[in-house]
Amino acid sequence: NQVYRAGVLGRRPAVPTDFAELERRARKASSRTAWAYVAGGAGLGRTMRNNREAFDRWAIVPRMLRGAADRDLSRDLLGTRLPAPILLAPVGAGQLMARDSDLHTARAAAATGVPYVYTNQGGTPMEDAAAAMGDSPRWFQLYWSTDEGLVDSLIQRAEAIGAGALVITLDTTVLGWRPQDLNLGSLPFARGLGIAQYTSDPRFRSLAAERVLENPAEVTLAAVRSLLTMVRNHPGGFLDNLRSGRPRASVETFLDIYSNPRLSWDHIATVRERTSLPVVLKGILHPDDARRAFELGMDAIVVSNHGGRQVDSSIAALDALIQVREAVGPEKTVLMDSGIRSGADVFTALALGADAVLLGRPYMYGLAVAGQRGVEEVIANVIAELDLTMALTGVTDLAGITRDLVQPVPGRA
Numbered sequence: 251n252q253v254y255r256a257g258v259l260g261r262r263p264a265v266p267t268d269f270a271e272l273e274r275r276a277r278k279a280s281s282r283t284a285w286a287y288v289a290g291g292a293g294l295g296r297t298m299r300n301n302r303e304a305f306d307r308w309a310i311v312p313r314m315l316r317g318a319a320d321r322d323l324s325r326d327l328l329g330t331r332l333p334a335p336i337l338l339a340p341v342g343a344g345q346l347m348a349r350d351s352d353l354h355t356a357r358a359a360a361a362t363g364v365p366y367v368y369t370n371q372g373g374t375p376m377e378d379a380a381a382a383m384g385d386s387p388r389w390f391q392l393y394w395s396t397d398e399g400l401v402d403s404l405i406q407r408a409e410a411i412g413a414g415a416l417v418i419t420l421d422t423t424v425l426g427w428r429p430q431d432l433n434l435g436s437l438p439f440a441r442g443l444g445i446a447q448y449t450s451d452p453r454f455r456s457l458a459a460e461r462v463l464e465n466p467a468e469v470t471l472a473a474v475r476s477l478l479t480m481v482r483n484h485p486g487g488f489l490d491n492l493r494s495g496r497p498r499a500s501v502e503t504f505l506d507i508y509s510n511p512r513l514s515w516d517h518i519a520t521v522r523e524r525t526s527l528p529v530v531l532k533g534i535l536h537p538d539d540a541r542r543a544f545e546l547g548m549d550a551i552v553v554s555n556h557g558g559r560q561v562d563s564s565i566a567a568l569d570a571l572i573q574v575r576e577a578v579g580p581e582k583t584v585l586m587d588s589g590i591r592s593g594a595d596v597f598t599a600l601a602l603g604a605d606a607v608l609l610g611r612p613y614m615y616g617l618a619v620a621g622q623r624g625v626e627e628v629i630a631n632v633i634a635e636l637d638l639t640m641a642l643t644g645v646t647d648l649a650g651i652t653r654d655l656v657q658p659v660p661g662r663a
């Protein structure tokens with residue numbers, strides 16, 4: 251175990267190996283508005299708290315003397331080979347944490363072999379992120395637009411960049427109530443962040459340009475850069491935009507198209523005709539919704555409350571996972587995210603029914619502290635702790651992480 255040896259032998263890592271210190275360092279490295287958006291949660295923050303407290307209610311019960319010297323953490327998931335049961339969650343407007351955040355993350359994912367789920371709200375077009383990754387696995391996350399043509403175009407682009415699966419996020423038909431952002435008046439999309447997937451679409455490529463033309467005093471460097479990219483790639487579109495006079499406020503256009511408040515099972519039922527990619531529904535919390543997803547022929551679900559950013563007082567993702575697994579049976583592919591902070595957490599989630607988990611904020615904090623290397627270390631640390639936990643609980647592969655290896659903590663359940 252390289253990470254562990256390096257630490258024991260006195261080599262200092264680029265990012266702290268414990269989450270609390272990582273969080274402190276990331277906060278220091280970030281602006282107030284960036285921190286509010288990335289670290290913040292919905293409402294009073296109860297869902298974020300629930301996510302963590304759910305892990306505190308479970309204890310691992312290690313088994314001894316099983317000779318678990320050689321361990322295999324790999325898993326095949328919907329045709330994607332995972333070196334360990336983790337993926338990088340889609341995180342929008344990551345440029346708040348670091349310039350070219352999606353590219354740094356893409357390179358870190360490629361270096362570790364961990365799949366990267368590209369966000370619909372990227373600061374880098376998915377084509378550029380894919381180019382930075384070689385053959386390493388990538389998936390694409392879709393927000394179902396009000397514009398059905400845009401839905402098709404995003405799906406086709408995801409197919410073209412070799413995405414291994416299409417992840418449709420269900421829990422963000424509108425943005426949640428996020429007081430920190432509201433108080434600071436700082437929704438990142440209004441500053442031209444996180445809109446690169448649209449601006450490389452022929453029909454929406456003028457979004458960034460419009461933003462720059464609208465209010466030159468307020469735009470971010472990122473918006474100017476996406477404008478320049480657009481001018482370089484689509485000079486015609488830029489000129490059309492200029493000729494058409496003052497465009498509609500781009501933020502309004504963005505809010506109109508980025509997600510569909512009317513999204514229903516009827517939309518999801520059409521997805522099978524639109525792509526042959528494996529389809530994953532992200533943001534499921536109720537067992538009936540989980541059953542319905544599989545009845546509709548979906549390949550997998552992600553039990554998630556969006557890292558506590560959407561509904562305040564929501565059920566913890568880990569609690570929902572237990573109910574969902576119970577409802578769908580042992581065979582279905584069920585992923586989980588929201589609150590995973592360590593390798594021990596991954597172990598607990600797998601014991602309670604997850605096939606793999608997604609990391610959100612932890613890798614964003616690594617990015618804020620040390621860029622690509624920070625992301626790589628966060629991934630390596632989580633995997634290393636999971637590996638050691640398996641060694642010390644007598645488990646040699648992921649199938650060995652069974653329900654009997656965790657118990658409710660007495661008095662806390």
Ligand code: FNR
Pocket residue numbers: 287288289339340341342343369370371391419532554555556557558559587588589590608609610611612
């Ligand atoms: C997210 N998440 C998210 N999910 C998604 O499907 N599309 C997106 O664009 C985003 N954007 C986003 C931005 C930021 C700043 C955060 C923190 C999260 C949710 C993300 O995929 C994942 O569900 C959570 O981050 C998991 O929870 P933890 O690990 O952050 O606790």
